[in-house]
Structure formats: structure tokens, C-alpha cells
Amino acid sequence: MAKVPPYLKKRVRQRARVGSLGKDLTRRSRGRCELCEGRSSVRPFELVPFPEEAEMDRSLMACDRCRGWLERGKVDAIEATFLSSAVWSTEPAVQLAAMRLLLLADDPESPWLRDALDAADVDPETGEFR
Numbered sequence: 001m002a003k004v005p006p007y008l009k010k011r012v013r014q015r016a017r018v019g020s021l022g023k024d025l026t027r028r029s030r031g032r033c034e035l036c037e038g039r040s041s042v043r044p045f046e047l048v049p050f051p052e053e054a055e056m057d058r059s060l061m062a063c064d065r066c067r068g069w070l071e072r073g074k075v076d077a078i079e080a081t082f083l084s085s086a087v088w089s090t091e092p093a094v095q096l097a098a099m100r101l102l103l104l105a106d107d108p109e110s111p112w113l114r115d116a117l118d119a120a121d122v123d124p125e126t127g128e129f130r
């Protein structure tokens with residue numbers, strides 16, 4: 001049984017402060033979810049653990065479905081096929097969010113996921129960049 005990764009140990013409420021990045025995030029994402037490109041209730045989402053001040057590299061725009069997955073730590077593996085392209089994003093926050101969701105959706109031993117983790121340089125134990 002895999003250990004619960006630290007980024008899922010407790011539910012953390014999103015901070016109002018991430019809103020200060022709203023304009024920049026909207027520009028970067030063009031108003032779409034940066035994970036699935038969906039347009040449904042797209043809002044800023046900050047990855048835990050939060051830095052003191054909200055940062056672009058720890059925040060992304062995400063639709064209601066993707067935010068729900070990130071918050072609950074549960075992913076619908078069938079719906080989540082878009083993650084395999086999001087994981088190659090050049091935006092660190094998008095890459096990290098996609099990686100964390102993939103770790104939930106996929107078998108951590110799968111060769112594909114291992115390659116993706118290596119390429120993104122993400123530690124599966126911590127859910128952070130190495």
C-alpha cells in the first residue's frame with residue numbers, strides 16, 4: 001500500500017490572496033483550465049504547501065472538475081487522459097498539478113508514469129520537484 005503523500009494529508013482551503021494573481025493567471029491561461037483546457041468555472045488554484053505570498057509558479061487556472069480532483073485527491077482515470085499532455089507543460093505549477101493528479105490516477109509502477117516523473121523531475125513521495 002502506498003503511503004499518503006504529504007500534499008494530500010489534509011484538505012487546505014484556498015486562500016483569498018491567490019486572487020491577486022488573477023489577472024496574470026487569466027492572461028497566461030487565456031481563461032481556460034490549464035490542465036484540461038475546459039472553460040467551466042475556471043478559477044485560480046494554489047498548490048499546497050502555500051508560499052508566504054501567492055506565486056505564479058505555485059498557482060494555476062483550473063476548472064471546477066480539476067480543482068475538485070486536486071482538493072479531494074481523487075481522480076477519474078478515464079476522464080483524466082488529458083493529464084498526459086499537461087504533464088509536459090512549461091509552467092511549473094501546471095506540470096506539478098498534472099503530476100500529482102497522475103500519481104493518483106495511474107499505477108505508480110507503470111513505466112510511462114515513471115518516465116514522466118523522471119522527465120519532470122518530480123519526487124512521487126513528496127509530490128514536489130526534486
Ligand SMILES: [Zn+2]
Nearest residue numbers: 033036063066
Ligand atoms: Zn480542467
